[in-house]
Ligand code: 13P
């Protein structure tokens with residue numbers, strides 16, 4: 001723990017060294033079919049709905065859609081879970097997504113296929129350190145990314161997702177506010193450059209997105225001059241500079257369909273290709289280069305924690321009730337304020353599922 005200073009020149013961030021390897025679930029066709037049949041039955045029996053992120057496996061995404069659940073970005077996952085009438089939400093994603101669902105829906109049971117599914121951004125920002133940082137800058141509005149713990153959200157004025165971060169920062173700037181931003185330094189830089197807001201930025205990063213390489217994209221683009229480059233804003237600035245479109249996962253899928261280019265170079269987790277191929281059939285999708293397999297990236301274009309979600313885990317939690325997410329009520333009651341502020345803002349700004357305004 002750090003000692004309380006009067007001011008922080010560089011915001012602290014815990015370095016995340018313990019990144020697990022990416023382990024994909026491998027299933028024989030009979031086991032897959034059996035698990036899918038059992039899960040479908042259990043979802044009905046338990047009045048449960050599956051809320052999955054785009055980075056989870058194609059099996060989970062297909063199952064969520066086939067059973068009336070949803071596959072989406074983190075903003076829409078929160079909205080869908082909140083609007084759903086189901087009494088159990090099974091969140092296939094990472095822990096902050098399960099916690100957000102519980103914070104918004106304390107009366108619902110929230111389960112996750114794997115309780116160890118973390119996020120390097122969340123891990124980089126322990127709530128005690130973050131709270132001291134905020135205490136040192138009481139004149140600033142505290143804006144945190146969704147990829148944080150419930151306790152960090154409880155310390156914030158606003159929670160935002162990547163699809164709405166720029167709009168919220170621009171709004172706060174127009175009100176004369178100075179900001180604290182945490183935990184993603186690359187998204188923070190992007191928001192700061194786009195809006196010109198005065199921001200003190202926590203120095204966390206996503207272990208997946210920070211490994212995309214501008215030089216590799218330049219080389220790939222030379223081989224495919226017809227391609228457009230799609231980049232998630234958790235990537236470094238020199239990668240963002242190469243983008244034809246920067247946006248949240250939903251916004252990138254939408255762009256894949258809307259852009260006239262027949263080829264897309266994509267700098268985000270490769271789990272997104274399942275939905276992109278559906279949205280833009282016939283187009284060619286290329287993974288943006290990272291450090292390369294066997295090179296410097298710990299996790300080449302796939303989130304090791306998202307990969308922990310599988311059909312076996314999902315079936316087990318529905319059978320046993322294991323991996324239930326609970327959030328301390330004092331923390332929850334504070335955290336819900338920052339989340340609701342964003343949801344209300346999104347509603348007023350007319351921001352749709354795709355993160356666009358006015359359509
Ligand atoms: P989205 O809100 O764009 O889905 O991003 C969540 C995330 O964790 C990206 O790495």
Ligand code: SF4
Pocket residue numbers: 094118119120121147206207208209234269303304305306
């Ligand atoms: Fe977190 Fe990065 Fe994984 Fe998204 S891809 S959940 S930001 S570690």
